[in-house]
Amino acid sequence: MKKVFFPIFLLVLCINISFSQSLEGDGPYPQLIIRGVMLINGNGAPPQGPIDIVVENNIIKDIQVVGYPGVKIKESDRPQLKPDGKELDCTGMYLMPGLIDMHGHIGGKAQGAEPDYVFKLWMAHGITTVREPSGRGVDFTMDLKKKSEKNEIIAPRIMAYTAFGQTSKSFNPLNDIPISTPEQAREWVRANAKKGADGIKFFGAEPEIMEAALDENKKLGLGSACHHAQLSVARWNVLHSARAGLTSMEHWYGLPEALFDSRTVQDYPLDYNYQNEQHRFENAGNLWSQAAEPYSEHWNSVMNELLELDFTLDPTFNIYEASRDLHKARRAEWHEDYTLPTLWEFYQPSKISHGSYWHDWGTEQEVAWKKNYDLWMTFVNEYKNRGGRVTTGSDSGFIFQLYGFAYIRELELLREAGFHPLEIIRSATLNGAEALGMDDKIGSVAIGKLADFAIIAENPLQNLKVLYGTGAIKLTEDNQVVRVGGVEYTIKDGIIYDSKALLADVKRQVDEAKAKENYTIKQPGIKQ
Numbered sequence: 001m002k003k004v005f006f007p008i009f010l011l012v013l014c015i016n017i018s019f020s021q022s023l024e025g026d027g028p029y030p031q032l033i034i035r036g037v038m039l040i041n042g043n044g045a046p047p048q049g050p051i052d053i054v055v056e057n058n059i060i061k062d063i064q065v066v067g068y069p070g071v072k073i074k075e076s077d078r079p080q081l082k083p084d085g086k087e088l089d090c091t092g093m094y095l096m097p098g099l100i101d102m103h104g105h106i107g108g109k110a111q112g113a114e115p116d117y118v119f120k121l122w123m124a125h126g127i128t129t130v131r132e133p134s135g136r137g138v139d140f141t142m143d144l145k146k147k148s149e150k151n152e153i154i155a156p157r158i159m160a161y162t163a164f165g166q167t168s169k170s171f172n173p174l175n176d177i178p179i180s181t182p183e184q185a186r187e188w189v190r191a192n193a194k195k196g197a198d199g200i201k202f203f204g205a206e207p208e209i210m211e212a213a214l215d216e217n218k219k220l221g222l223g224s225a226c227h228h229a230q231l232s233v234a235r236w237n238v239l240h241s242a243r244a245g246l247t248s249m250e251h252w253y254g255l256p257e258a259l260f261d262s263r264t265v266q267d268y269p270l271d272y273n274y275q276n277e278q279h280r281f282e283n284a285g286n287l288w289s290q291a292a293e294p295y296s297e298h299w300n301s302v303m304n305e306l307l308e309l310d311f312t313l314d315p316t317f318n319i320y321e322a323s324r325d326l327h328k329a330r331r332a333e334w335h336e337d338y339t340l341p342t343l344w345e346f347y348q349p350s351k352i353s354h355g356s357y358w359h360d361w362g363t364e365q366e367v368a369w370k371k372n373y374d375l376w377m378t379f380v381n382e383y384k385n386r387g388g389r390v391t392t393g394s395d396s397g398f399i400f401q402l403y404g405f406a407y408i409r410e411l412e413l414l415r416e417a418g419f420h421p422l423e424i425i426r427s428a429t430l431n432g433a434e435a436l437g438m439d440d441k442i443g444s445v446a447i448g449k450l451a452d453f454a455i456i457a458e459n460p461l462q463n464l465k466v467l468y469g470t471g472a473i474k475l476t477e478d479n480q481v482v483r484v485g486g487v488e489y490t491i492k493d494g495i496i497y498d499s500k501a502l503l504a505d506v507k508r509q510v511d512e513a514k515a516k517e518n519y520t521i522k523q524p525g526i527k528q
Contacts, residue, residue, distance in 0.1 A: 023120075023154065023505055028494035031056050031085030032451065036073070037095040039063070040461070042429035042444035044422050047461070053095070054079045055451040058494035063447060088489070088496065090455055096425060097444050098128025098452030098492060100432030101156070101407050102314045103225075103250060103393025106135050106144065110353060111397050112342025115144055117509055118397075119155040121338065121404035124469050124503040126454025128492040129432070129442060130156045131393075133201040133225045133250060134163030138171050142196055151493055154502070157452075159436055161199040161225055162192050164213060171195055179205070182212035189216040198436075199223030202246070204232025211244045218245035223436060225314070228254025230274060234265045239305060248312035248391070248435055251319070252288075252376050259291035261298045266290065277350075277357035285323060285368040288375035294382075303383060312389045312435045315380050317373070317413035318406045319395040324369035326361055329400040334470050337507045339402055341519040347400050355398035377417035384419065384427075391435050392428040408467045421461040451494040458485045469503045 031054070038049035050073060054062035067073040081087050101122065107113030122130060135141050138160065145158040165179050165188060173191035174184055185205075192200060199222045202210065210232075217224050226241050227250045238246075238254040249255065257266070267290055272279050292298040306313075322329035335344065350356035384390045392414065394407040401409070414424045433443025441450050458466035465472035466485025474484050487499040514520070 023498075023501055025151075025154065025495040025497045027086060027496050028058055028151075028451075029055075029084070029086040031082045032088065032494055032496075033079055033081055033085060034088045034090055034095065034453070034455070034491075035078070036066070036089065036091035037093055037455065038459075039445060040094060040096045040422070040425055041446070042097040042426055043446075044426050044430075046422065047094070047459075050091070051095075052079050053445065053453075055494055058451050060445065060447050060449050060451060063445065086496075090489070093455050093457050093488065094459055095445070096126070096454045096456075096460070097429040098156075098442065098454055098490070099126045099407065099428045100129045100131075100392065100436070100443065101127050101394055102131045102248070102391045102432050102435065103133055103316050103395045104130035104156075104403075105395065105397050106130075106132055106141065106158075107403075108136070108397055111346045112340055113397060113403075115155070116153075117340065117506060118403045119153065120502045120506050121402065121469075122156050122407075123154060123490050123492070123497055124487065124499045124506065125404035125407055125467065126456070126487040126490050126499065127404065127407060128156050128452040128454070128490060129159070129436070129438075131159040131161060131198075131223075131225070131432075131436060133161045133227075134166065137166060137168040138162045138192070138195055138197055139168045145196075151495060154497065156492065157442075159198045159223075160196075161201045161223065162195075162197045164188070164200050164202045164205070179209060182208050185209045185213040186216040189213050189220065189222075193217075193220045193222055197222070199225065199247075201250075202226040202241075203229045204236055206232075207236050207240065210236055210241065214241065214244040214246055223247050225250050226254070227251055228257070230266070230280070233257050238311075239302060242306055242309045242311045246311070248314050250314050250393070250395075251316050253284075255302075255379070256287045256291040258302050259299055261292045261296075263290060276359075277355070278359040278361070281320075281323060281355075281357045282361075282365050282368075285365060285372050288372045289368075291375070294375065294378045299379075303379070303386065303388075307383070307386055307388050310389070312391055312431075313380055313383055314391045314393045314435075315376070316393045316395045316410065317377070317417070318410040319399055319401050320369070321401075321409070321413070322399050324366050324373060326358065326366065332400065332402070332405070334402055334405045334468070335400075338405070338469070338503070338510055340510055341513050341517055343397070343402075347398075377413075381418035384423065389431050389435060390414075390419075390427050391432045392424075405468060405470075408464065411464050411467065415464060421464065424464070425460075451491055453489070453491040454487050455489040455491070456485060456487050469499075 034053045036050045038047045039051045050067050052064045052066050066078050107118045141160040147153045148155040224247045237257040239258045349358040396403040396406040430443040433439040471483040471485035490497045490499045
């Protein structure tokens with residue numbers, strides 16, 4: 001059967017890359033000097049430059065101011081390159097810490113998205129560390145984690161958070177017995193730590209089981225994340241989790257429920273069915289309006305307790321954006337060149353595919369979701385203003401959100417919520433590193449930390465769109481329409497990757513998949 005995809009009005013390819021160039025990365029070198037950059041160091045400080053950064057054996061050894069804007073740099077004042085070193089001229093470019101995606105699923109069988117495709121999209125957007133909050137199993141993730149640590153594959157650093165209760169061929173600590181007691185929960189948590197996982201992703205369980213699992217996990221010093229699913233949230237919301245030791249919450253489920261002051265459960269319609277994706281997401285769009293008013297006594301009380309507990313919010317605004325503007329999400333220009341046919345099919349309306357809830361989505365649902373976002377963003381922005389930790393996660397691979405591209409969209413949505421661009425970069429770097437317990441190694445550009453960087457020719461603070469692989473449209477002084485931006489270099493563990501070459505390879509994979517299936521793109525249900 002011939003399949004088609006919708007045409008978009010604007011082609012996205014503006015990549016001048018030779019495929020003869022190796023995708024495997026350049027380095028690492030005993031010494032690497034990155035010359036002449038404007039530094040955005042991730043800790044909230046303003047840009048500074050020109051700066052030379054010296055890396056030796058994957059450790060930042062020197063960050064040296066080498067001049068002033070508009071003044072020729074004296075070469076004698078610059079760090080000297082050793083005979084076996086590598087020099088990377090990035091004069092006038094902007095350098096940031098490698099970005100951290102706190103909610104990154106490594107593809108999926110249903111989506112037909114395999115790791116190489118996903119990893120290259122992430123790395124092409126400057127993402128050098130990813131926390132995977134459950135996936136295809138701990139064996140699958142741990143294998144990729146180890147290969148990434150050794151730089152045997154092109155991939156970000158991976159932090160593996162196993163889904164609570166998940167088993168595999170080599171990981172079955174309870175011998176197929178479902179977790180139903182606190183002691184079983186503790187046993188599973190101990191086994192997960194022994195397996196080498198970095199943490200646990202929860203969806204909810206009976207209160208005594210959640211309390212036991214989080215307590216044991218905290219004792220072992222592992223991280224934890226939770227998507228407070230509606231099936232358990234009436235008895236166990238974000239406050240319960242935070243008090244028990246949860247380190248971060250995903251999305252916003254469980255937070256409005258903690259903010260209820262005139263009810264104890266969500267106002268579900270009486271024909272609601274959780275297995276019906278349209279019911280689930282449509283009614284979620286009315287949830288924040290049922291919570292306490294912003295800045296009210298109860299609203300402040302919940303926020304203050306979460307702040308006292310040093311709790312982390314990982315909102316993933318982007319993953320629900322199609323709920324408030326379906327056409328915009330469907331027509332994102334990168335789908336044409338970078339979305340696999342199998343992934344595009346997964347996105348379409350379906351009673352089976354998770355997040356494909358477009359059974360009958362219209363204006364009323366979108367308006368409700370826009371109001372939902374206003375209240376949600378108000379809480380997140382105020383949490384940040386009061387000193388709370390907010391991180392950046394994408395949850396890509398669902399609901400028309402594509403790996404890498406969706407992460408940059410998340411940055412834009414943090415801006416919409418009220419974050420200053422420097423606060424956004426901090427959320428995407430240092431805050432994520434702190435939440436992972438890795439801020440001594442990554443998250444900012446500082447002496448003694450690892451050489452993880454994203455380097456771009458344009459100023460991302462002025463326009464976050466330049467971070468998209470497709471860049472941003474700009475009109476030149478002589479009235480020519482051009483595209484600018486896209487990450488130039490992604491450096492992970494001191495290895496230099498040509499970000500645009502990685503993105504071009506993703507396009508090649510997509511082109512080959514389309515050719516194999518004689519696949520083009522159109523709107524479903526529209527005859528051609």
